[in-house]
Amino acid sequence: xxxxxxxxxxxxxxxxxxxxxxxxxxxxxxxxxxxxxxxxxxxxxxxxxxxxxxxxxxxxxxxxxxxxxxxxxxxxxxxxxxxxxxxxxxxxxxxxxxxxxxxxxxxxxxxxxxxxxxxxxxxxxxxxxxxxxxxxxxxxxxxxxxxxxxxxxxxxxxxxxxxxxxxxxxxxxxxxxxxxxxxxxxxxxxxxxxxxxxxxxxxxxxxxxxxxxxxxxxxxxxxxxxxxxxxxxxxxxxxxxxxxxxxxxxxxxxxxxxxxxxxxxxxxxxxxxxxxxxxxxxxxxxxxxxxxxxxxxxxxxxxxxxxxxxxxxxxxxxxxxxxx
Amino acid sequence: xxxxxxxxxxxxxxxxxxxxxxxxxxxxxxxxxxxxxxxxxxxxxxxxxxxxxxxxxxxxxxxxxxxxxxxxxxxxxxxxxxxxxxxxxxxxxxxxxxxxxxxxxxxxxxxxxxxxxxxxxxxxxxxxxxxxxxxxxxxxxxxxxxxxxxxxxxxxxxxxxxxxxxxxxxxxxxxxxxxxxxxxxxxxxxxxxxxxxxxxxxxxxxxxxxxxxxxxxxxxxxxxxxxxxxxxxxxxxxxxxxxxxxxxxxxxxxxxxxxxxxxxxxxxxxxxxxxxxxxxxxxxxxxxxxxxxxxxxxxxxxxxxxxxxxxxxxxxxxxxxxxxxxxxxxxxxxxxxxxxxxxxxxxxxxxxxxxxxxxxxxxxxxxxxxxxxxxxxxxxxxxxxxxxxxxxxxxxx
Numbered sequence: 001x002x003x004x005x006x007x008x009x010x011x012x013x014x015x016x017x018x019x020x021x022x023x024x025x026x027x028x029x030x031x032x033x034x035x036x037x038x039x040x041x042x043x044x045x046x047x048x049x050x051x052x053x054x055x056x057x058x059x060x061x062x063x064x065x066x067x068x069x070x071x072x073x074x075x076x077x078x079x080x081x082x083x084x085x086x087x088x089x090x091x092x093x094x095x096x097x098x099x100x101x102x103x104x105x106x107x108x109x110x111x112x113x114x115x116x117x118x119x120x121x122x123x124x125x126x127x128x129x130x131x132x133x134x135x136x137x138x139x140x141x142x143x144x145x146x147x148x149x150x151x152x153x154x155x156x157x158x159x160x161x162x163x164x165x166x167x168x169x170x171x172x173x174x175x176x177x178x179x180x181x182x183x184x185x186x187x188x189x190x191x192x193x194x195x196x197x198x199x200x201x202x203x204x205x206x207x208x209x210x211x212x213x214x215x216x217x218x219x220x221x222x223x224x225x226x227x228x229x230x231x232x233x234x235x236x237x238x239x240x241x242x243x244x245x246x247x248x249x250x251x252x253x254x255x256x257x258x259x260x261x262x263x264x265x266x267x268x269x270x271x272x273x274x275x276x277x278x279x280x281x282x283x284x285x286x287x288x289x290x291x292x293x294x295x296x297x298x299x300x301x302x303x304x305x306x307x308x309x310x311x312x313x314x315x316x317x318x319x320x321x322x323x324x
Numbered sequence: 325x326x327x328x329x330x331x332x333x334x335x336x337x338x339x340x341x342x343x344x345x346x347x348x349x350x351x352x353x354x355x356x357x358x359x360x361x362x363x364x365x366x367x368x369x370x371x372x373x374x375x376x377x378x379x380x381x382x383x384x385x386x387x388x389x390x391x392x393x394x395x396x397x398x399x400x401x402x403x404x405x406x407x408x409x410x411x412x413x414x415x416x417x418x419x420x421x422x423x424x425x426x427x428x429x430x431x432x433x434x435x436x437x438x439x440x441x442x443x444x445x446x447x448x449x450x451x452x453x454x455x456x457x458x459x460x461x462x463x464x465x466x467x468x469x470x471x472x473x474x475x476x477x478x479x480x481x482x483x484x485x486x487x488x489x490x491x492x493x494x495x496x497x498x499x500x501x502x503x504x505x506x507x508x509x510x511x512x513x514x515x516x517x518x519x520x521x522x523x524x525x526x527x528x529x530x531x532x533x534x535x536x537x538x539x540x541x542x543x544x545x546x547x548x549x550x551x552x553x554x555x556x557x558x559x560x561x562x563x564x565x566x567x568x569x570x571x572x573x574x575x576x577x578x579x580x581x582x583x584x585x586x587x588x589x590x591x592x593x594x595x596x597x598x599x600x601x602x603x604x605x606x607x608x609x610x611x612x613x614x615x616x617x618x619x620x621x622x623x624x625x626x627x628x629x630x631x632x633x634x635x636x637x638x639x640x641x642x643x644x645x646x647x648x649x650x651x652x653x654x655x656x657x658x659x660x661x662x663x664x665x666x667x668x669x670x671x672x673x674x675x676x677x678x679x680x681x682x683x684x685x686x687x688x689x690x691x692x693x694x695x696x697x698x699x700x701x702x703x704x705x706x707x708x709x710x711x712x713x714x715x716x717x718x719x720x721x
Contacts, residue, residue, distance in 0.1 A: 040564040141654075155655045156427075185426035185591065187652045190635035194651055212565060215594075215637030219644060238641045256569035258598030260636050261643075261714045263617060266576065267598070269569040273534050 001069070002206045003029045003052070003091075003174055008066035010047050010230075012277075013059060019277040021047040023230035024066075026304075029206040031173060036209045036221035036238070038253075042274055044230040045210045049176045052208075053093050054083045070174070089119050092167035094196075096179035098159035102151040108135075108162050109147035115169040134165040138195060157188035161195065168199055174206045181216065193220060214257055218242060223310070226250050229275050229285035232304065236311040246313035246322045248290050284316070292317045292324075379450075380585050381415040381438070381471075381553055386447035388433050392660060405660045407433040408444075409609030412686070415553065420579065420586040422600030422617075424593055424632070428656055430609040431589045435557040438587060439473045440464065451553075469499050472551040476558035478538030482530040488541055489526040492516065495548040502549055515544040518581075520574060536567035543574065547582070555587045560595060572599060593636050597621055605629045608659055608667045611686055615701030622716075623698040625689060625708040628668045634713040646715050666706065674707045682706065 010022035022044040029035045039045040050056045052068050054075060068075040070090065075083060095101040103111055112134055113127030122130070128147065135143035138161040140154075151159055160180065167175055177196065181189040197220055200207050211217060217224060217238065224241050226234040226249065234247035245251040255268035272289040275281055281288055287297040296316055304312040307322065315321055389404040408430040415421050425431045436442040438449060440456060449456050456467050472495075475481035482491055493512045496503045503511050513523035519540040530538055539559060546554055559575070560568045572595065578584060590596050596603055597617050604614040605628065613626040624630050631650040638647070652671045657663055666684050669675040689708035692700045699710040 040566060157655055185656075186593070186635040187426065187631060188655065189637075190649060190651055194649075213637065214565070214639040217637075218639045218641045219637045221641075242639060242641055253565055254639065256566055257639060258572070258594040260594040260597060260621065260633070260638055261640075261716060263597060267569040267573055269573055270566040271570075273536065273567070274564070 001028050002031050002033075002071065003208075004067075004069040005048070005052060006067040006069065008048060008051060008068065009064040010044070010051050010056065010061060011064050012061050014278075017278045020280060021061075021230055021277055022051065023280075025227070025230070025232055027225050027232065027235070029174065029208055031206055032201070032204045034200070034207040034209060034220055034222045036211060036217040036224045037227060038211060038214065038217055038224055039227035040212055040274055042229075042277060043227040045227050046178055048227075049093070049178055049208060049210055053091065053176055054080075054087060055093070085119075088115060088172065089170045090172055091174040091176065092170070092172045094160075094163050094167045094175065094177040094180045096182050098156065098163045098183075099151060101163060102159065104151055107148045107150055108154070112147075112162070112166055112169060115166065119170055130169070134169055135162070138162070138165040138168070138199075139191075140165075156184055157191060160184060160188075160192050164192070164196060164199070168203070171203055172205065174208070175200070176208045176210070178210045179212070180209070182211070182213070189216075196220075214253065226253075229280050230277065231285065231314060232312075233286065233314045234312065235304070236307070240311060244322055246307045246311060246318045247315045248292050248317075248321045249286050251321060252289075284314070292320055378417070378452075379414040380417045380452060381413075381587075382448070382450040383411055383413045383438070384448040384450075386411045386434070386437060386449065387445045388430070388437060388442060389445045403660055405658075406609050406662055407659055408437065409659075409662065411447075411606075411609075411611055413604060413611065413614070415585050415587060417552070417585055418579070418583050419602065420588055420600045422596035422603040423587065423589045423606055423611075424591065424596050424603060425606030426591060426632075426656060428608075428659060429606040430659070431606050432557050434606075435473065435555045435587065435589050438553075438555050439471050440468055441473070465499070469502070469549045470551045471553045471555065472546040472549060474539075474542050474546045474554060474556040474559045477562050478535055478542055479562070481542055482538060484530055487527050487529055488512075488516070488521075488533075491530070491541060492544045492548055495545065499549055511548070512544075515547055516541075518547065518578070519544045520570075534567075535563050536570060539563060539571050540574065543571075543578070547578065550582070551584070553585045553587070555589070557589045558591065559588075561590065561592065568595070575599065593621075593633060605632065608656065608662055610667065610704070612668065612705070613701070613703045614686065616698075619698045619701045621714055622712060623701075623710050624713065625692065625699055625701075625703040625710050626705045627672050627674055627707075629703075630711050630713050631671075636714075638714070643715055648713060650713065666704070668705075674705075676707070678706055 005025055005027050008022055008025045012019040012021055025048050027035060037045045051063055063076060109128055109131045112131035116122040116127040116130050132143050132147050135147060140146060140158055140161055181192050184192060209221060221238045223237050225232045228249050234250045241250060245254055252270040256270060258267060270289050275285055283298040283300055284302050287293040302314045302316045304314045305318055307313050307318060386408055387410060388408040389406050391401045392403040392405060393399040394402045411434060423431050433442060437444050444457055451467050451471065459467060489512050492515055493508050496508050513526055516523045521537060521540050560571050563571060579586060588596060588599055600617055602616050603620045604611045607628050613620060613629045620629060624633060631652050634648060634650040654671055657670055663670050665681050666679040669679040684704040684706050686702045686704040688700055689703055
């Protein structure tokens with residue numbers, strides 16, 4: 001197993017109280033596999049990834065428990081120096097907003113080359129050549145001429161390609177992509193996702209794709225973990241979940257999106273709002289919005305019930321959700 | 325009388341259209357069907373194909389060019405950003421016209437001109453026959469009452485220092501004739517109720533609400549003056565998926581309740597299909613294809629529309645293998661430097677010499693002019709060809 005996250009808890013201490021952002025998340029990613037982590041804003045999908053990557057802001061953030069096993073090693077027990085060696089070389093991250101993730105006062109060549117200078121102790125000239133090679137690999141035209149340019153001189157799609165190049169630079173075995181195409185137009189999104197999938201299969205990397213877009217997930221993922229209020233509420237291979245969701249939240253999400261391929265009637269809308277993380281409802285966090293909620297949902301937190309070999313659903317009434 | 329004059333004038337234009345075969349005009353000639361179909365008849369079936377609909381909003385040859393200048397003391401114009409570069413469209417009463425396009429295609433500039441937040445460089449916007457670009461003073465104010473806007477970002481479009489009551493009631497300060505002072509509070513509370521907010525929240529501030537609720541406040545403000553047309557610029561794109569559906573349903577409900585006409589601008593093609601009767605696809609300041617929703621989504625004839633549709637991820641993993649993906653080359657060119665001829669040619673796989681020389685007009689392409697059917701709708705391409713890129717949905721199968 002490439003990566004295994006076990007019972008991870010993350011909280012944020014704020015002036016108004018403790019926000020429980022991640023409350024016991026488990027997931028695994030294998031080599032060459034794509035796991036999509038799906039959730040709305042505030043569901044804890046990005047915070048989980050930041051904890052895995054070791055880039056959580058501490059304080060106010062705090063990892064309150066759990067293990068992150070990367071190639072068998074618990075990252076949370078490592079010293080910062082050792083983690084830094086793994087970041088970039090072992091695992092890398094692609095962020096949503098390339099313009100604010102790239103340094104505006106360094107040329108893209110310098111930023112790409114830095115990876116090789118720091119981790120591989122290369123000379124600046126060799127690093128520059130590597131940077132050009134990487135830019136060509138991610139499909140940036142005229143790479144040789146553009147290597148000295150600055151981030152603002154590239155378009156949104158090209159900047160995201162540079163981010164991908166930077167993440168791929170040291171050929172890590174795991175990539176975490178946090179909403180990599182959300183800021184892009186659909187035609188450019190298609191180009192970027194295409195590139196990501198191609199590089200992933202070439203390098204046989206594990207990919208964690210964090211997104212809120214059910215369409216993107218259906219396109220690229222092998223398996224899905226749906227998050228709600230800091231927990232995974234459903235996990236399944238991609239084909240199963242779209243055909244027959246086993247959690248009322250997943251079901252609600254799928255029914256609430258308009259379809260490109262049909263003119264719908266009135267959309268199903270999940271009533272209410274996602275919970276405040278300072279004040280998560282007792283029992284199942286989804287119970288105030290759930291059409292299936294019973295008394296037990298207001299008192300007992302549902303464990304992740306096994307639906308079948310590879311599927312799990314954190315709903316006391318998953319058979320009803322699955323068949324209803 | 326005025327109404328009749330308007331109709332005569334339009335008839336005259338239609339005649340010209342027949343000869344010139346020009347862009348939106350041809351669209352208009354065909355519009356005898358088009359707007360009518362979508363507007364009154366669209367809902368009641370196909371019966372009134374020839375119903376001559378009176379468009380509530382007509383846009384002709386609309387341009388917005390922003391000058392690019394050089395020099396500080398002696399400013400010299402060195403070029404212009406052609407944000408909107410010749411748009412024609414019609415909006416029928418009770419109809420929803422969706423406008424889709426990628427960032428920088430000019431859809432938001434178009435929206436701003438429709439509500440008169442930007443003055444066009446050239447062109448005509450007629451509201452019930454009156455050209456609003458020529459109006460000023462009292463006449464303009466009266467027209468603006470009837471065309472309201474809902475903005476994209478519910479976080480920045482509400483003043484944080486005003487209460488909800490003040491925000492929603494502010495339009496009455498400008499148009500006091502709509503609601504006398506004493507009745508305003510009651511009116512605002514009714515509006516909050518209509519958009520699904522608790523009327524007791526009237527004294528709260530925007531930061532006390534979630535994104536979806538704020539968008540409802542923005543919608544309530546848009547409705548305050550009982551407008552006939554609402555221009556919504558990306559009204560749900562800042563919202564979470566589960567909340568998006570709530571707001572879309574609300575817009576749907578309000579439309580039938582108040583007989584509103586919508587111009588719905590968005591980059592999300594699925595949402596636009598859901599809400600629109602007709603859809604126009606914009607690229608670099610122009611509409612490249614326009615038609616009823618199934619004409620555009622199931623029978624697109626313009627290569628850009630086809631590429632755009634094929635790039636949208638569909639939430640169905642089974643479709644992964646069945647779908648053909650058209651991956652476009654490169655990026656959208658700068659609107660300050662638009663390619664000659666067809667503006668899409670630099671990214672088009674069909675482009676030939678003719679495309680660089682001749683601007684394709686928005687009209688029903690010659691090859692589809694004779695055969696009746698869903699491919700017969702205006703499309704600005706020299707080599708238009710029908711191609712289905714969205715596999716039929718589960719219901720159609």
